[in-house]
Amino acid sequence: MRSxxxxxxxxxxxxxxxxxxxxxxxxxxxxxxxxxCEYCKSEVTIERYxxxxxxxxxxxxxxxxxxxxxxxxxxxARFRLLQRIATGHSxxxxxxxxxxxxSERVIIKILRDPADEPLLQNEQAVLAxxxxxxxxxxxxxxxxxxxxxxxxxxxxxxxxxxxSAVFREPAGFSHTxxxxxxVYPDGIDARHLVWIWRRALELLGWLHLSGFVHGAVLPxxxxxNARDHALRLVGFACAxxxxxxxxxxxxxxxxxxxxxxxxxxxxxxxxxxxxLARTLLQxxxxxxxxxxxxxxxxxxxxxxxxxxxxxxxxAWALSEEVSAAAKQCFGPPKFVALRLS
Amino acid sequence: xxxxxxxxxxxxxxxxxxxxxxxxRLFKQxxxxxxxxxxxxxxxxxxxxxxxxxxxPIVFALDVTGSMGTIPKQLAQSELPNFxxxxxxxxxxxxxxxxxxxxxxxxxxxxxxxxxxxxxAALMDQWLTWSYLEGGGGGQNKESYELALYFLNEHTDTDxxxxxxxxxxxxxxxxxxxxxxxxxxQVEALIGDAVDEDIPTxxxxxxxxxxxxxxxxxxxxxxxxRCERRWRDLLGDHVICLESPADTCWAAAGLIALTExxxxxxxxxxxxxxxxGVERKRVAALTRALMPYAASLGKAGVAATAAEPHDGAKxxxxxxxxx
Numbered sequence: 001m002r003s004x005x006x007x008x009x010x011x012x013x014x015x016x017x018x019x020x021x022x023x024x025x026x027x028x029x030x031x032x033x034x035x036x037c038e039y040c041k042s043e044v045t046i047e048r049y050x051x052x053x054x055x056x057x058x059x060x061x062x063x064x065x066x067x068x069x070x071x072x073x074x075x076x077a078r079f080r081l082l083q084r085i086a087t088g089h090s091x092x093x094x095x096x097x098x099x100x101x102x103s104e105r106v107i108i109k110i111l112r113d114p115a116d117e118p119l120l121q122n123e124q125a126v127l128a129x130x131x132x133x134x135x136x137x138x139x140x141x142x143x144x145x146x147x148x149x150x151x152x153x154x155x156x157x158x159x160x161x162x163x164s165a166v167f168r169e170p171a172g173f174s175h176t177x178x179x180x181x182x183v184y185p186d187g188i189d190a191r192h193l194v195w196i197w198r199r200a201l202e203l204l205g206w207l208h209l210s211g212f213v214h215g216a217v218l219p220x221x222x223x224x225n226a227r228d229h230a231l232r233l234v235g236f237a238c239a240x241x242x243x244x245x246x247x248x249x250x251x252x253x254x255x256x257x258x259x260x261x262x263x264x265x266x267x268x269x270x271x272x273x274x275x276l277a278r279t280l281l282q283x284x285x286x287x288x289x290x291x292x293x294x295x296x297x298x299x300x301x302x303x304x305x306x307x308x309x310x311x312x313x314x315a316w317a318l319s320e321e322v323s324a325a326a327k328q329c330f331g332p333p334k335f336v337a338l339r340l341s
Numbered sequence: 342x343x344x345x346x347x348x349x350x351x352x353x354x355x356x357x358x359x360x361x362x363x364x365x366r367l368f369k370q371x372x373x374x375x376x377x378x379x380x381x382x383x384x385x386x387x388x389x390x391x392x393x394x395x396x397x398p399i400v401f402a403l404d405v406t407g408s409m410g411t412i413p414k415q416l417a418q419s420e421l422p423n424f425x426x427x428x429x430x431x432x433x434x435x436x437x438x439x440x441x442x443x444x445x446x447x448x449x450x451x452x453x454x455x456x457x458x459x460x461x462a463a464l465m466d467q468w469l470t471w472s473y474l475e476g477g478g479g480g481q482n483k484e485s486y487e488l489a490l491y492f493l494n495e496h497t498d499t500d501x502x503x504x505x506x507x508x509x510x511x512x513x514x515x516x517x518x519x520x521x522x523x524x525x526x527q528v529e530a531l532i533g534d535a536v537d538e539d540i541p542t543x544x545x546x547x548x549x550x551x552x553x554x555x556x557x558x559x560x561x562x563x564x565x566x567r568c569e570r571r572w573r574d575l576l577g578d579h580v581i582c583l584e585s586p587a588d589t590c591w592a593a594a595g596l597i598a599l600t601e602x603x604x605x606x607x608x609x610x611x612x613x614x615x616x617x618g619v620e621r622k623r624v625a626a627l628t629r630a631l632m633p634y635a636a637s638l639g640k641a642g643v644a645a646t647a648a649e650p651h652d653g654a655k656x657x658x659x660x661x662x663x664x
Contacts, residue, residue, distance in 0.1 A: 032384035032498050049383065051495060051528075051536045056544035063547035077574070102550050104577030105637055131566060139562040143582075149573070168573075171636035172643050227643055228629070 066099035074164045075150030105169040106149050110162050117163050119237035124151050126239040133210035141206040144232045173223040173232050175340055180224055181283050183340050188283045190295045191336050194326040198319050199231035204272050205315035213267040214239050215246050217275040218253045226338040242268050277306035296329035345461035352422040352462035364414040370473035373451035381533045387458040387499040393435035398499045398509030402441040402489045406478030412514050412589050417469050420590040427594035431603035438465050442472040446485040446527045449477040453488055453531055486519040487542040494549040502552045511555040512593040516564040518571050546575050556596050560586035578637040584626040595631050607635035608642040
């Protein structure tokens with residue numbers, strides 16, 4: 001249907017804003033308010049306000065239509081790649097932003113090896129279920145999981161189509177635990193391990209109540225907000241229900257996995273607590289155990305008990321025990337700044 | 342509109358006896374106030390004047406459906422002077438406030454109500470309390486936010502934009518989704534414009550952001566799941582997830598003050614809140630809520646996500662065990 005006919009049918013009379021006396025063009029504001037014609041100086045008021053949707057559509061096209069070698073389209077949205085922040089054989093991880101003026105800072109995982117697609121798909125499915133968890137505390141804890149923005153085959157900077165997952169960039173969570181370990185190669189102060197341990201246990205407690213096991217509580221998957229002493233858990237590619245088999249392991253972190261899991265054992269909530277304790281022991285020990293950085297005995301014994309798999313408490317109860325042990329070692333809780341720069 | 346001086350003391354005095362006044366006595370309207378009816382309105386104007394040579398238009402578009410009615414009451418009972426105090430003390434010049442009330446155009450009697458841009462405490466308070474808190478809304482998890490955005494795009498005229506190409510601010514509160522498009526039938530019925538087709542909400546936002554910085558404030562974490570993603574697709578980091586509706590005014594002031602460079606960064610704004618006597622717990626919650634937006638301005642006061650070292654020949658992260 002021609003637009004003129006459509007305009008007639010909808011009884012909208014579109015017209016150019018011109019001065020009725022001299023025919024000179026009027027500014028768009030003339031549709032809103034009385035204006036003075038620049039040429040004949042007449043005061044002009046337009047009678048009825050008409051809006052043309054084609055103008056809106058053109059504006060939208062200009063707004064969302066960014067192009068360039070650094071633009072990737074995923075799930076009908078375009079993102080501008082800013083910096084590659086991690087890389088591996090199977091996926092690249094980029095910091096990016098939505099390519100519109102009202103932007104959103106995101107992290108994009110772009111898969112390079114199609115064989116890993118099931119892992120990325122599993123991550124999306126688990127996060128979707130967790131977002132709708134009926135476990136107590138979901139409003140609070142779900143905010144500390146990766147926030148999904150988009151998922152689909154994206155055209156990357158090289159032009160090749162690759163499965164990509166887009167997440168919100170968690171503001172303030174500037175380092176992974178690996179990154180913190182690089183800042184403190186000789187080991188992280190045990191007082192910091194206390195809050196990192198407790199935050200991780202609280203989050204795992206909710207995750208377990210929601211019916212899932214993370215299965216990869218590794219240093220790269222713990223994001224640290226040093227200023228607020230907050231922690232987020234990422235890397236849900238291997239997460240699953242208790243009883244399921246682990247889909248993949250990280251070979252370089254093999255020592256952090258419970259032996260039973262490597263022998264083909266099933267996922268259980270116990271697995272997450274053991275991996276967390278081993279990860280923290282490694283972060284505390286640093287490159288070499290230092291006499292000057294000795295972990296206080298109560299806390300050290302607790303960590304070693306959990307790392308060995310001898311612990312029997314669930315995440316919430318263990319968090320309470322950590323709290324009590326920390327009080328014995330360091331006195332009442334107080335804020336100790338963790339400096340990362 | 343927009344003449345007269347703002348006096349914080351006068352505003353505080355006006356509200357000092359209101360803490361215990363029931364909301365029904367403050368908001369007496371039982372229908373849309375005739376002067377807030379958008380039908381036939383050509384333009385709401387924010388103008389410069391000798392008193393206010395750098396007028397800054399600020400729109401509070403408040404969801405007045407049943408689940409969101411507390412925010413207008415808090416503003417009228419105590420919070421609005423706090424908002425103005427942060428802005429004026431931090432050097433944000435000549436703010437002019439317009440209050441809008443937003444409901445659901447498919448089922449409410451007064452789904453869009455629009456005041457005028459004002460600079461004085463008395464007139465701000467007048468338009469706010471003339472709002473009809475209908476408390477309606479349907480059960481379909483949508484309200485007519487897009488209609489309010491359309492109105493602001495088509496029917497406001499600001500000297501800030503016309504003379505200085507300076508964007509105004511829209512602080513919209515809500516806990517539901519916008520409809521996917523602005524209905525031309527609703528526009529014709531409620532505002533009186535002739536529109537040739539429905540306008541996609543994305544297109545309205547694309548046009549609106551040329552003249553305004555729009556923000557959408559979700560009042561608490563429990564309600565973010567049902568609407569946050571859609572709003573972020575529209576507004577990105579301009580969506581703010583509060584932890585309590587009581588933080589609305591402080592958050593709005595922070596958003597504007599940070600964008601206007603009135604504070605060096607978010608920690609500086611947080612310090613100011615502490616000086617003003619805001620509880621530390623609330624300051625912490627506000628800092629968390631504003632952090633993503635502050636980070637998008639480079640004013641979070643913390644570093645961005647650090648890059649992992651790239652060794653080029655790193656082996657595959659995952660060793661597949663199954664399938």
